[in-house]
Amino acid sequence: MAVLPILTYPDPLLQRPAVAVANFDAELRAFVDDLIETMRAGPGGVGIAAPQVGRLQRIVVVDVRAKLGDDCHGLMVLVNPDLIAWEGVAVGREGCMSVPDFTGNVIRAEQIRVQAQDIHGEDRVYECAGFEARAVQHEMDHLDGLLFLDRLVSRKTDLFRRKVYKR
Amino acid sequence: MSQALLTVIGEDRPGIVAAVTQALYTAGCSIGDASMMRLGGYFAIMQVLSYPQDLGAVEMALDAAVKRLNLRVHLDPLSSVAADGGAAPDTRVTVFGADRPGIVASVTAALASIGFNIVDLESERSGSPEHPIYIMVIQGRAPAGIAAVQEVLAPLRERESIDIGVHPLETVVL
Structure with a gap:
């Protein structure tokens, strides 16, 4: 187990799309353990994506228990995650370990359904809401080379929350 | 510099x-x-x-x-002290209603009485000329907590006939 160094913007690796994981082996499990330890050592401690430590693979870890207690899924290891449904939008202020010191308002879906594989390659589906959904979306963006900076909204635009959007 | x-x-x-x-x-x-x-x-x-x-x-x-x-x-x-960015806002207050004098004064006086520090205030006069409405969004820090903000603003809803929303502004570091 090791805490890995976090890449910070403008490191070009943060803006490259990650590739799907194909081998669910011991090496992957060891890496994910390191990723979890790195997440817990960070300032937020609730989420991390593999590209943030320079590994361009589609792996995300989220654990918002520090914030929500047991009212969430606990530790989620999402490998090759896919957003298969979403509903509602909300504005929230986000920061990122890879963008130190800056925070800004970002619009995210309020409820999401995510399909992913677990650490053993088994298919899983998670339904998340609120804070947990925000964390998952933020981390999944890293897999497409997106930072929350790409989604900043002006303060003017968040006057009213439009709750009725559906896809 | x-x-x-x-x-x-x-x-x-x-x-x-x-x-x-x-x-x-x-x-x-x-x-x-x-x-x-x-x-x-x-x-x-x-x-x-x-x-x-x-x-x-x-x-x-x-x-x-x-x-x-x-x-x-x-x-x-x-001064170097004043140049410091300060902490991020933790509360957003939205106010809207039929426009008339005194809305901003009464809302901000209530906020000041509990030590609420305004970081950012944006407002717009909107609606039709016959029925102007006033919309204001305040972001700031509430040292006494969000419940205190709700409590101190609650009486204004009726007195000023305005809608007031108080929302936590959580900064999520991910």
Whole structure:
């Protein structure tokens, strides 16, 4: 187990799309353990994506228990995650370990359904809401080379929350 | 480098920001946090800048743009304490209702009474000329907690017949 160094913007690796994981082996499990330890050592401690430590693979870890207690899924290891449904939008202020010191308002879906594989390659589906959904979306963006900076909204635009959007 | 707060106001037209920032760049200044917007047909610039020599040199550098665009400029030196960005806001208060005098005064007086520190206030007068409405969004820090904000604003809803929303502004570091 090791805490890995976090890449910070403008490191070009943060803006490259990650590739799907194909081998669910011991090496992957060891890496994910390191990723979890790195997440817990960070300032937020609730989420991390593999590209943030320079590994361009589609792996995300989220654990918002520090914030929500047991009212969430606990530790989620999402490998090759896919957003298969979403509903509602909300504005929230986000920061990122890879963008130190800056925070800004970002619009995210309020409820999401995510399909992913677990650490053993088994298919899983998670339904998340609120804070947990925000964390998952933020981390999944890293897999497409997106930072929350790409989604900043002006303060003017968040006057009213439009709750009725559906896809 | 020393820091100053620069305020620029002029009748709105394209090119104000370009002219001012180009002059500052040429004078060796660098721009920090800034807020710029059009207000009532005018354009207002407020920004923190770092400058290499004295403020007189900055003013001189701006002179051509000031004359050409008919701007008014104000420079205030900043102490290093004041230049600190401060903590992020933790509460958002939204206020809207039929426009009439005193809404801002009564809301902000209530907030001030509990030590609420406004970080950012934006408001807009909207609606039709016969039925103007007033919309305001305040972001700030509530040292006494969000419940105290709700409590102190609750009586205003009826007294001023306005809608008031109080929302936590959680900053999620991910």
